[in-house]
Amino acid sequence: MILQALKDYYDRKVADPDGGIAPEGFEYKEIPFVIVVDEQGDLVQIEDSREQDGKQLRAKAFLVPQAEKRASGVKANLLWDNAEYIFGLSLHSKPERVAQMHNDFVNRIKMLGVEHDIGVNAVLLFLSSGLLLSALEQSKYAAEIKEANPFMAFRLNGDNILVCERKEVVAKIKSVPIIGNQGVCLISGETEVLANLQPAIKGVRGANTMGGNLVSFNLDAFNSFGKTQGANAPIGAKSAFAYTTALNYLLRKDSLQKIQVGDASTVFWSEKKSHFEDDFSSLFDGSHKDDPDHLTNKVKALFKSVEMGVFPVEDNKNHFFVLGLSPNAARISVRFWQVATIAEFSQRIVRHFQDLELVHAPHQHDYLPLWELLRATALLGKSENIMPNLSGEWMSSILAGLPYPETLFQAVLRRIHAERTVSYPRAMILKGCLNRKARFKNQTQEEVTVALDKENKKPGYRLGRLFATLEKIQEEANPGINAPIRNRYYSSASSTPASVIPILMRLKNHHLAKLEKGRTIFFERLLGEILSEVNTFPSQLNLQDQGLFAIGYYHQRQAFFTKSEYSNQEE
Known part of the structure; x- marks a missing residue:
């Protein structure tokens, strides 16, 4: 499949005049230097095709005959190759081997049987002149070519195409039978x-x-x-x-149909031409430095399309393909493979963003790209520390509309316990994991809401709210404190509450005594509301309740910093 x-x-791309894909027997190759010769085979100049691309020089891509597959053997490419093959320069190989490489390059051109073409004839005259090295020395790029051994090709002076692109050469290559x-x-x-x-x-x-x-x-x-x-x-x-x-073609450097999802290079395409091919990467990559709201705008536009049902008719039949690849020694491994119609994928992607939607600070974005969320699961927030296979498993679950992998949920909990920080991305992931799991079990009500849910009676959620409130009381009683209770007690409070919460409840009485009367009344009422559904402090919380603890903590913290009843000291 x-x-x-x-x-x-x-087949679709090659049939499109603007498809930009190589025809049979050819490929697009970045060629840094072009050797320009006249009809007599004399060197006119060596052109540099490279242009500035950020901080680096990038060579122009030319249409050339398909490269030979070679490992340790000698196999010359037709009318283009590296400097060792073309000039017989002994740069990285032994002189005897280089001589063999150069002879193979010349013989390959002769075997094509188009010496009557003035371009090919000029190349053969140049190669047989015996003055290759002296001709190279005339170029200002000689030292660079000797050091880098770059790919090079030929152009006849006065032409605007390479010799290998000349009409007779192309026709001959296409006519050669496959044996x-x-x-x-x-x-x-x-x-x-x-x-x-x-x-x-x-x-x-x-x-x-x-x-x-x-x-x-x-x-x-x-x-x-x-x-x-x-x-x-x-x-x-x-x-x-x-x-x-x-x-x-999909994996090329400047491809707009490729994104990096963790260690998986992900490509995508549609059965028929569609705008979704252009938008898909924006929904998961989000790396637009010049437009920070690019992802948010794209997601909102997709939401509108799904809600209004304004998909083009063909999108309900046009299949879309997503392929995740990762390296494995000399092979390429398939990390994931998903196929559905564009309309189906759109609905699943919208569901993904809805599941992650969460209250946040004003400076934070409504939606985060996948790579940023994955980094929230990794040690020190570094991409190289993301768990192997996690990115592929998560991407696959998103596209299939299935629950997120359990390893994702566990990875977030581990980072929270280790760093004692429930960040916005981590809370988003926990919410998404819990809600998709609940939906898969056919529960009609979601586990977690976008913002604070006073009606949520789950012990884990209530205890998370309680811990956030106790921490807030401590912060107001001791402004600028360097060691809030979160630093010392979060891990044990979220896993074995009975061993820690009673201690913190006694400690909070000392903190309340330092506050103004209005704030003391406010916090006592809030504690009463939270504890009204908590009969006892559990000796242990399972992983799901630990996730609810983290979200309850996050929700309550966000509520404290939102203009609401929680900011009113006189409540």
């Missing part, structure tokens, strides 16, 4: 020449720089009886090119 969907996407064993392709279902090795997938964060494979068999133990390499999963060469080209 994954490979078929990717091939269909390739190999035939079989039924598992993607197309047709009899094709099967791919023995498949093109590499590049762009997955953390993967090998040479790329990895979705389909590969590199040990005999993985082979079916009597089969080797690609024959174990028969995929036609054309289909293999299509799905890998589509995936590499």
Whole structure:
């Protein structure tokens, strides 16, 4: 299903004149330097295609013949390659090997059989001149080329395209038959020449720089009886090119259809062209420094679409695909794979944001991107400390409309206990986990509301409110205190209340004695209201009640800082 969907996407893009995807036998490659030669094969200049991209220089991408898959062997690319292959420079390899690489590069061009093309002929004249190194030395980029061994290609002076893009060269490449064993392709279902090795997938964060494979068999133990390499999963060469080209297109550096969800590089596309392809990343990434409200605006627009039912008719039939990938040695692992219509995904994403919605301080945003929420589960708030697999499991549950993973709930509780801080993102996650779990159990009433819920009689929630109130009393009695009760008692109060709460209740009497009469009356009434549904302090709270404790604490703290009855000293 994954490979078929990717091939269909390739077919859609290649049929679109503005699709920007490479045709069969070609690929887009960043080429830093272009060697310009005249018809006699003399070097005119070496052009630098790089442009400033932030703090770095980025090379322009050119359409070139598809790269050869090579590990340790010598295999030259056609009419483009690195400086060692083109100039025979001994930079990172032994002289004998470099000579072999250069000869292979020249022979590859000759084998194409288009020497009559003036562009190809000019390249062959240049390569056979015997003056390659002296020609290179004439360029102001000589030292940089020798050091970096960059990819380079050729252009005939006066042309605005590379030699490998010339009409006769392209026609010849397309006409070369594919040679190999035939079989039924598992993607197309047709009899094709099967791919023995498949093109590499590049762009997955953390993967090998040479790329990895979705389909590969590199040990005999993985082979079916009597089969080797690609024959174990028969995929036609054309289909293999299509799905890998589509995936590499989605994973390219400037792709708007790629987001990073923890350690999972996530790509997405639709069956037919849709604006949802453009909006999807904004709903989960939210990294728009020039527009802090970008995520909020996108979510509100999606809410409106779902509430009003204003989806285009085709969105109810147009399938949308989301694929999460992560590196695994020389392979690419599928972390998650979700398929639904655009309308279905929209409703599930809206439900996700509704589940997370929570009262917050004025300077905080209504909605937070996934990466920011995930960091709230990690040690020191660092992305590299996020639990493996957690991001993929959470993303998958969001898109499938299922309860969030239990590991997410537990990770947040661990950070709260360790740091004794119930932050806005952590409270959001706990609320979402509890509400989705309750909905999955067919409970009609949600576990947790957006703001303070005085009607919530759950012991965990009430005790969280109680702890927040005791802390507030201490803060008002001792302004500027450096060690509030949260620092010392939160962990035990939220897990074993009976061992701590009675001590804090006695301590609060000393704090109330320091307050003005109006505030003392206010807090005593509030304590009475909270404790009216608490008969005894439990000896232990289970994980769900610990989550409710954290949210009750958060809700009550927010209520204290909101202009309401809780800020009225004379109540």
